[in-house]
Amino acid sequence: QGLMAGKRGLILGIANNRSIAYGIAKACVDHGAEIALTYQGEAFKKRVEPLAAELGAFVAGHCDVTDSASLDEVFANVAKHWGKLDFLVHAIAFSDKDELTGRYVETTRDNFLRTMDISVFSFTTIAKRAEALMTEGGSLLTLTYYGAEKVMPHYNVMGVAKAALEASVRYLAVDLGGKKIRVNAISAGPIKTLAASGIGDFRYILKWNEYNSPLKQTVTQEEVGDSGVYFLSDLSRGVTGEVHHVDSGYHVVG
Numbered sequence: 001q002g003l004m005a006g007k008r009g010l011i012l013g014i015a016n017n018r019s020i021a022y023g024i025a026k027a028c029v030d031h032g033a034e035i036a037l038t039y040q041g042e043a044f045k046k047r048v049e050p051l052a053a054e055l056g057a058f059v060a061g062h063c064d065v066t067d068s069a070s071l072d073e074v075f076a077n078v079a080k081h082w083g084k085l086d087f088l089v090h091a092i093a094f095s096d097k098d099e100l101t102g103r104y105v106e107t108t109r110d111n112f113l114r115t116m117d118i119s120v121f122s123f124t125t126i127a128k129r130a131e132a133l134m135t136e137g138g139s140l141l142t143l144t145y146y147g148a149e150k151v152m153p154h155y156n157v158m159g160v161a162k163a164a165l166e167a168s169v170r171y172l173a174v175d176l177g178g179k180k181i182r183v184n185a186i187s188a189g190p191i192k193t194l195a196a197s198g199i200g201d202f203r204y205i206l207k208w209n210e211y212n213s214p215l216k217q218t219v220t221q222e223e224v225g226d227s228g229v230y231f232l233s234d235l236s237r238g239v240t241g242e243v244h245h246v247d248s249g250y251h252v253v254g
């Protein structure tokens with residue numbers, strides 16, 4: 001038995017074993033959940049398949065959120081395999097790394113739209129697809145960052161996108177609440193991952209958080225994973241529309 005025994009969830013956004021989504025996936029499995037994973041293209045397939053084997057996960061296929069046919073296929077595979085869904089994790093974001101440095105005002109229209117499409121709209125379209133399978137209620141979780149609330153150096157258009165993502169959490173919570181589907185976000189402190197390596201001066205940001213956060217340390221994927229279990233399990237059954245900081249407390253001082 002476990003906090004997540006009997007629950008089945010789809011986890012999107014594992015690039016490798018340093019991904020935040022991997023930390024959440026592992027914590028869910030440790031607490032008894034069954035999970036499905038996706039990969040973004042052939043390059044990531046080779047990394048995700050061994051992780052799926054390790055976690056006893058079902059691989060639901062290729063998922064590129066800019067390609068709705070791939071999303072249709074992933075959800076069709078989940079429907080065929082399980083018939084229903086209890087939870088979903090969205091840990092996907094993208095922006096051109098040339099624009100994750102310097103001034104926000106230089107953002108191009110193309111990269112603005114692409115960043116919003118992959119990092120914000122994807123959560124809404126995925127929520128709609130998940131709603132159809134969450135026949136007994138459910139829990140949706142996305143990942144955000146403090147750069148949505150305060151100006152962080154180099155975070156630029158991604159900060160604007162995360163602000164829109166956090167607003168989406170609130171609108172989706174209202175739309176889906178009647179079906180007992182909860183929608184929340186974890187605002188994670190900085191963690192060294194593939195996506196984070198695209199952000200200018202990331203090592204400095206890590207050190208800054210370590211020295212200045214109340215807990216005097218940066219967070220780990222395991223810590224985000226454990227908080228994820230709270231949101232994805234019935235422990236948080238009274239909570240929706242929330243943006244919860246898992247950042248060693250940095251947001252109270254930064």
Ligand code: 0WD
Nearest residue numbers: 015019020064065091092093143144145190191193194195
């Ligand atoms: O410090 C950090 N690492 C933080 C990350 C602090 C706070 C929040 N986050 C957020 C990110 O913005 C993102 O929403 O957490 C989420 C997960 O990011 P991560 O774990 O830091 O990064 P990573 O391991 O790289 O996973 C993100 C993945 C992609 O990897 P790459 O490296 O290719 O960007 O998002 C996926 C992809 O697997 N992804 C896509 N998936 C489907 N379709 C797409 C796409 N078009 N684009 C990116």
